[in-house]
Amino acid sequence: MSGILDIIIKIITWPPLWQLIVLGLIVPLGVVIFILWFERKTAARVQRRIGPYHVSPKIAGGLQLVADLMRYMFQEVIIPKTVDKFPFIVAPLAALILSIVPVVAIPFTSIEAYFPIDMSYSLIISLALLTLSPLFIILSGWASNNKFSVIGGMREAYLITAYELVAVLAFLSAGAITGSFNLVDIVEAQSGVKWFIILNPLAFAAAFIGVLLSTSGFPFEIAESEHEVVAGAFTEYSGLVYGMNMGAAYLKRMIFSIMIAVVFLGGWKPYTPGEGFIAGYLVPSIVILVKATILMMIFSFFRAVYGRYRLDQALDIAWKILFPLAVLGFGLGLLEAYLGII
Amino acid sequence: MSGIIRTQGAQVGFNDLKLPGMWSRKIGKDLYEIFIGPQHPGSGHMRIVIRVDGDVIVEADPDMGYVHRTMEKLSEVRTWIKGIPLFERMAIHDACNVTLPYVRAVEKLMDIEAPERAKYLRVLLCEINRIAAFLYGFGIFGVFLGHSTMYMWPFGDREVWVELAEWLTGARLTHSYPVFGGVRRDVPAGFTDSLRKAIRYMRKRLEDYRKIFVDNPVIRARLEDVGVIPKNLAIELGITGPNLRASGVKYDVRLNHPYEVYDQLDFEIPVFQEGDAYARVWQRVEEIKQSLNILEQVADWLDKHPRTPILHDKFWKTAPPLYKKIFEETGRAKLGAVYAIMKVPAGKAYERAETARGEISYYVESNGGNKPYRIRIHSASARNALVYKYIVPGHRVMDLPAIYGSIDYFPPEADR
Numbered sequence: 200m201s202g203i204l205d206i207i208i209k210i211i212t213w214p215p216l217w218q219l220i221v222l223g224l225i226v227p228l229g230v231v232i233f234i235l236w237f238e239r240k241t242a243a244r245v246q247r248r249i250g251p252y253h254v255s256p257k258i259a260g261g262l263q264l265v266a267d268l269m270r271y272m273f274q275e276v277i278i279p280k281t282v283d284k285f286p287f288i289v290a291p292l293a294a295l296i297l298s299i300v301p302v303v304a305i306p307f308t309s310i311e312a313y314f315p316i317d318m319s320y321s322l323i324i325s326l327a328l329l330t331l332s333p334l335f336i337i338l339s340g341w342a343s344n345n346k347f348s349v350i351g352g353m354r355e356a357y358l359i360t361a362y363e364l365v366a367v368l369a370f371l372s373a374g375a376i377t378g379s380f381n382l383v384d385i386v387e388a389q390s391g392v393k394w395f396i397i398l399n400p401l402a403f404a405a406a407f408i409g410v411l412l413s414t415s416g417f418p419f420e421i422a423e424s425e426h427e428v429v430a431g432a433f434t435e436y437s438g439l440v441y442g443m444n445m446g447a448a449y450l451k452r453m454i455f456s457i458m459i460a461v462v463f464l465g466g467w468k469p470y471t472p473g474e475g476f477i478a479g480y481l482v483p484s485i486v487i488l489v490k491a492t493i494l495m496m497i498f499s500f501f502r503a504v505y506g507r508y509r510l511d512q513a514l515d516i517a518w519k520i521l522f523p524l525a526v527l528g529f530g531l532g533l534l535e536a537y538l539g540i541i
Numbered sequence: 542m543s544g545i546i547r548t549q550g551a552q553v554g555f556n557d558l559k560l561p562g563m564w565s566r567k568i569g570k571d572l573y574e575i576f577i578g579p580q581h582p583g584s585g586h587m588r589i590v591i592r593v594d595g596d597v598i599v600e601a602d603p604d605m606g607y608v609h610r611t612m613e614k615l616s617e618v619r620t621w622i623k624g625i626p627l628f629e630r631m632a633i634h635d636a637c638n639v640t641l642p643y644v645r646a647v648e649k650l651m652d653i654e655a656p657e658r659a660k661y662l663r664v665l666l667c668e669i670n671r672i673a674a675f676l677y678g679f680g681i682f683g684v685f686l687g688h689s690t691m692y693m694w695p696f697g698d699r700e701v702w703v704e705l706a707e708w709l710t711g712a713r714l715t716h717s718y719p720v721f722g723g724v725r726r727d728v729p730a731g732f733t734d735s736l737r738k739a740i741r742y743m744r745k746r747l748e749d750y751r752k753i754f755v756d757n758p759v760i761r762a763r764l765e766d767v768g769v770i771p772k773n774l775a776i777e778l779g780i781t782g783p784n785l786r787a788s789g790v791k792y793d794v795r796l797n798h799p800y801e802v803y804d805q806l807d808f809e810i811p812v813f814q815e816g817d818a819y820a821r822v823w824q825r826v827e828e829i830k831q832s833l834n835i836l837e838q839v840a841d842w843l844d845k846h847p848r849t850p851i852l853h854d855k856f857w858k859t860a861p862p863l864y865k866k867i868f869e870e871t872g873r874a875k876l877g878a879v880y881a882i883m884k885v886p887a888g889k890a891y892e893r894a895e896t897a898r899g900e901i902s903y904y905v906e907s908n909g910g911n912k913p914y915r916i917r918i919h920s921a922s923a924r925n926a927l928v929y930k931y932i933v934p935g936h937r938v939m940d941l942p943a944i945y946g947s948i949d950y951f952p953p954e955a956d957r
Contacts, residue, residue, distance in 0.1 A: 347575075427939055429581065508759055510596065510937065
């Protein structure tokens with residue numbers, strides 16, 4: 200009997216499966232439910248409202264999002280006659296999957312036995328995978344064959360060109376400091392107070408705003424801006440597929456937050472992974488996830504403070520302020536490597 | 542409608558682009574036609590047809606009339622008093638301002654004038670309505686710019702004024718407060734104290750609005766130099782209200798053609814020279830401040846003067862003793878039966894007033910019967926709506942909600 204149990208535990212804790220399903224899907228989904236609750240509650244507090252309340256009043260409306268998800272699940276999925284059916288359905292699925300996949304290239308511990316893949320070029324691989332999902336948002340906008348969807352998709356395309364270079368350069372500055380694309384080396388280099396947010400605040404600022412841009416966070420909620428393009432690329436979607444589209448954006452923001460936590464906030468750093476599954480894998484992952492969740496909370500608080508920029512203003516900010524900032528951050532990283540600060 | 546179908550010399554066809562299952566019509570070269578409205582989250586009850594070249598709007602056609610309710614015709618088949626609740630439906634949150642000129646025009650025909658106390662009470666509700674309407678406009682504007690806090694705050698603070706109005710008149714929105722020869726109710730006991738409290742609260746909140754919205758860098762970036770209405774264009778198109786004053790024209794019916802007791806009150810109407818969306822926001826903030834000043838003076842006057850009849854003698858003398866007794870006890874004057882059978886002497890009258898959105902004017906013609914012969918209304922929003930055609934082209938698509946919100950256009954008032 201115990202032999203079967205061992206096998207089951209072994210299968211579940213097999214790093215690729217564990218990391219993709221648990222750390223990539225289930226935990227971020229839970230975090231997203233919490234974050235959406237937090238976003239609604241803080242916004243409500245700022246705006247002198249109560250926020251979600253009637254579903255589960257005892258835990259302050261915590262299950263409201265679960266109720267919303269159920270609603271999406273049982274809603275009819277309407278596929279209009281005019282759409283291009285295959286990409287219309289496949290694009291949101293692909294976007295959802297591609298926003299989870301980068302998690303396989305992110306180490307949650309320093310012990311090699313718990314790496315899903317070889318970590319030598321993990322920074323490059325995770326960044327490359329992260330930049331794929333917006334293409335499918337453009338595709339779903341195009342497949343919808345609706346003017347607002349097409350405009351939403353085009354806005355997404357403009358924003359991709361703006362934030363991608365910024366975010367990639369900002370993350371790569373960590374590689375410049377350590378001279379390695381291995382995320383484990385990057386985390387190990389951030390010992391003590393030498394977190395890269397302190398060593399390289401410019402790159403951190405560029406990455407932070409780049410993530411806001413890439414995930415339609417306020418003040419850059421442009422591609423789905425309701426009062427111009429209804430729901431952007433997702434205008435024609437309904438039911439579960441629409442829920443998937445919305446979920447993909449939040450999951451992507453979560454994975455980006457995990458990236459920032461690993462690259463700039465010291466990863467598992469105050470903690471040193473020990474022996475065994477719990478001390479060596481579970482605890483460091485929780486440390487990273489807590490850091491990422493705090494980042495997500497900061498992102499979502501902006502909703503209560505800012506309006507949205509115009510598209511051309513957002514592009515201006517990206518190209519005229521963020522891009523030089525990211526380049527400066529990269530240069531700062533090279534300088535620090537030259538001076539041997541690490 | 543014909544303006545929409547007719548496009549720059551393009552052929553009118555239905556499948557020009559050979560799209561599957563979809564009508565398509567060629568417009569200008571490289572132009573893309575987008576219908577904003579009437580079921581669009583950023584349009585209100587109207588449609589703006591825009592044609593864009595890339596991200597820049599080349600042409601804009603405001604298409605009004607979706608909430609046309611034949612107000613003018615309906616009024617011709619109703620008795621005089623029923624016109625008041627009817628015309629309120631044009632702008633229910635600005636009800637007193639919108640109906641006041643109608644009441645005053647009929648009073649002019651009957652050659653009567655409301656007692657002074659009633660005039661102060663009318664001004665009281667007018668200014669409460671004005672503030673509530675400005676706050677309503679701010680809320681809509683906030684959500685157009687994606688600023689959800691600015692959506693919730695003014696709507697929450699508007700409640701203060703709506704509840705004051707409810708306390709005074711018995712209705713949150715459609716008050717039907719001014720009636721021919723006076724008003725329906727006197728102020729309840731303790732009303733002026735609450736009013737002063739509300740004024741203090743609102744001054745504090747305006748400072749909060751400035752911090753989170755008006756001086757917010759994102760909002761400033763969105764509004765500055767956007768939707769500029771030049772002074773000459775504003776005069777040419779007949780723009781009225783805060784939009785006109787934000788373009789540098791000092792015209793306010795309350796100042797230029799004082800009605801009720803506005804000539805006895807001390808207030809200053811701000812004027813901005815820039816004429817852009819940002820100036821229009823400041824204009825409304827400053828006008829709320831002026832309305833608060835007016836309300837303070839009205840509260841002082843009401844405190845100093847004891848309760849006197851609030852209806853003209855012509856109507857007050859027909860009231861039975863029981864009505865008068867109730868009025869002395871509670872301050873409520875029940876509408877006399879005389880209103881139901883009221884006849885207005887034949888003649889023509891023209892009256893105007895300053896609503897929250899600008900000047901509204903009524904032309905009232907009577908043939909001596911118990912119903913109006915003809916009523917012509919020219920509302921502020923109808924005049925302001927023209928401006929979209931002239932100032933929207935040249936802006937980006939994302940500027941459309943900013944311009945739409947800054948004009949504070951209210952379709953039901955424009956369509957009547």
